[in-house]
Amino acid sequence: MSVIELAKRLIECPSVTPADAGAQDCLAKHLKSLGFEVFHLPFGDVPNLFARLGNGAPHICYAGHTDVVPPGLAGQWTYGPFTPTVADGKLYGRGSSDMKGSVAAFAAAAAAYIQQHGNPKGSISMLITGDEEGPATQGTVKVLEWMAQHGHTPDVCLVGEPTNPSVLGEEIKIGRRGSLSGTITVHGKQGHVAYPKLADNPVPRLAKLVDALASHKFDEGTEYFQPTNLEVVSIDVGNTASNVIPGQGTAKFNVRFNDQWSVKNKGKDNTRSIDQEIRKILDKVGASYELEFNESDSRSFLTNPGAWSALVRDAVKDVTGRTPEYTTNGGTSDARFVVEYCPVVEFGPINATIHQINENAEVQVLEDLTRIYVRVLELYFKS
DSSP states (O other): OOHHHHHHHHHTSOOBTTOOTTHHHHHHHHHHHTTOEEEEOOBTTBOOEEEEEOSSSSEEEEEEEOOBOOOOOGGGSSSOTTSOEEETTEEESTTTTTTHHHHHHHHHHHHHHHHHHOSOSSEEEEEEESOTTTTOSSSHHHHHHHHHHTTOOOSEEEEOOOOBSSSTTSEEESEEOEEEEEEEEEEOBOEETTOGGGSBOOHHHHHHHHHHHHTOOOOOOOSSSOOOEEEEEEEEOOOOOSSEEOSEEEEEEEEEEOTTEESTTTTOSSOEEHHHHHHHHHHHHTOOOEEEEOOOOOOOEEOOSSHHHHHHHHHHHHHHSOOOEEEOOSSOOTHHHHTTTSOEEEOOSBOTTTTSTTOEEEHHHHHHHHHHHHHHHHHHHHO
8 A cells, every 4th residue: 555545444434532433443444464463442522543564673663643733624624623634735624744644654655665675573563542732641651651562662762743944854853852832811800990999900920920031041951951931821800991900810831842841850860840930930020910730731741863874864964965953943742752762753744734724744745754764764763
């Protein structure tokens, strides 16, 4: 089955996170035909799949996801979000780039490698989750624990997230910044604007707190990471009248932090606590406030450049002629969980249309990505 045909079959499944809608069953059937042993590993309401060919070392694992973000208004799609269509050299459909196209490319690459070289002297596996686009609590992190318990921990891992901004071969992700969201609440007393002494306006205090956070410089960045940045994304008092002092106000923010920081120093050495730093900044303002953090675990991570990242870079260069840059920009990914078990890098298709109406992937890009993944396997088992 070609990469485009398999990608189409996966896109046809409306697997809006955490629903699967048959996507993992479709992939499992294909992998079984190649000789993979397949394990369906549901945790809570999240479907997950682990498949392995071979049972020895060295062991390379591809990690990805079959869940997708909601399509938005289906009527705004030219061909329909779950009606995969090739037009003008592009494959349209939700997940074509993020990341059913990449999943299909690796499965097609495994098939091509087996056809050309036979079964590997080692192991190829795939870790596929159904909640990467969701809370990411019942997916990759749980499957990795199961893999460790059952002797399936890989030696290296390649995550197929869409990493390239405009052309295939631009970037390999060797890490990602962490993410932490929070809400500040300032309480006051509602009243008439003409009688301010009978009220307590929380807005000026909230404005000072927001300004302190927004203007704070956390760090200068590191060798592989850009500086930490905090963005205020919402300020709200729930007030529809111009003559009423509000009773309270809230502000929401998100901070993207590099490897100098961690959340509550979880599993990190020589890092500072980003949540404690935020409290220190707010405390200096001298205004009373409440602060609530989103407890989702989006830690920063880094795989220092070495043999594994160099091998993937060589494979990309062999196919595209480009030498990709090692980067850590962009959002979070499930690679943050994998790094606790083995070296991990990310390389996948182009991210220009991900999460958008009319998401698409160039057919040539997916075919070249398949060739890159074949080359990765060739170089890995040769080395």
